[in-house]
Amino acid sequence: MAHNPGPNAITDFEQLQSHPALEKLLAWKRDAVLAVKFDRNELTVEIDPSYIREACGILKSTFNFLCDVTCSDWAPSEPRFHVVYHLLSHQLKERVRLKVMVPGDDPVCESVTPLWPGANFFEREIFDLFGVRFLGHPNMRRIMMPEDWEGHPLRKDYPVEGYR
């Protein structure tokens, strides 16, 4: 999580391990958690890309609600895409943000649709606008743009005015 630590961000595992989400993840598999950040009262956990679906499955019992899946493009730096999951716990009234770094040359990420069917549309949106593909997604097609559209509009190398 070299990117964007706020001025007062805490990135130390020791200080944060009492947070319910991080505690659960560390108890499950220490290697899957690459970095952690507590900034402006929000916890961000970076997960190893190969473990994201399992990590979500581990968290699902407490953080039962998937609010949002989205992505950001950090071109030209690598890994280029950051896929971001916002989970909410109805019971604890807490949120956690999971982050997965996806390389730019072959942007593939594991889908969480098998866990939360609601992720279906969010992942399709990311595929449409960023071009990140999700493995195990039932219907990986464009959702906002026409099917024959070329390019992925929210990528940073796509001009704001579009191609004319």
Added chain:
Amino acid sequence: MAHLTYTASAEFTQDKTMILNMGPQHPSTHGVLRLLLEVDGETVVRMVPDIGFLHTGIEKTCEAKFYQQVVPLTDRIDYLCPLINNLTYCLAVEKLLGLEPPPRAQWIRVMLSELTRISSHLVWLGTHALDMGAMTVFLYCFREREEILRIFENVSGQRMMTSYFRIGGLALEPPLDFFDKVKAFAKIFPERIDEYENLLTGNPIWLERTKGVAHISQEDAIAFGVTGPSLRGSGVDFDLRRDMPYSSYDKFQFKVPVRSEGDVFARYMCRVLELRESIGIVKQALEGIPEGDIKADAPKVVLPDREKMKTQMEALIYHFKIVTEGFAVPKGEVYQAVESPRGEMGYYVISDGTGKPYRVHMRSPSYATLHALEKMCVGRLLADVVAAIGSIDIVLGEIDR
């Protein structure tokens, strides 16, 4: 989007089922939603929503604007509740900046948010009833909505695209007669809710068309990311205003209506009861409104008053700098969610330390709820699809962004 091709599912042969196209011009799809329905006689076998007709790339546009220039774009996402969208974005940027608006601004924000919720629910109630054949309710609802829009015009100069909340507070001090107008509205409105309820709640035709229709269980509603009144209609007692309060909502007393049936009627009751709670919050806000500033004391972020600009050199310089080059926001990322009339409206804003947001993403409640529509309709009658669409209260501007 539009060029969607569609084939009948394998288990139903082509001569048994039929593909039916609904929308995007169909009036009861509340905007430009296209549904592809596979029907077996009168029963819906499959449903594929086709969206994107209103996609304007607002998220991309935000990346090219200064932070303060994004506020008017947020109105246009969910055009039925502009002020709540303004609020969410402003709260997100304030969280990035570490800025807290003064109490008076927060209370006016709460009051206007609740009026927005009422006006949005009135459009929902009117159109939902209209879809089901009860035309009178529509006229009644728009009568009250008009009064709320007049209040918005009075306070912000605009009826719909208000852009009244600014980063760090409000755009202007409300005019002198504003609070009287809100008070007059708060006085008459509870009786008006009785009028709507008299027309619908006990009406046998209404009950016939809503009870037990388009059911969604609690587990499914959570799995599909349904939020707001639609989730509370399925028995989940969760409201961001109460459970994760923002903008001084913790200082207000209100109940969160929850119903366990999970059908169209339960969602209808949740929203109608919410109307009563919202007007209660407006009344509390009117009674206890604190005196003081309406903008935070942060000259590098908040535009100075006109008066100061005419007398103080610094104010003029700050004004020039904010308008021409924006203000730098410290690096970081935040996710700010509020309870919009449709559910959890969330803004995910990333700052890279410059004057323009690196990324703005809107988590729109309708987007997730629309996905759950299939769950509500499959295996049920075609006529109930219209009831289901009305009951989840979607706004297509928010879905397509």
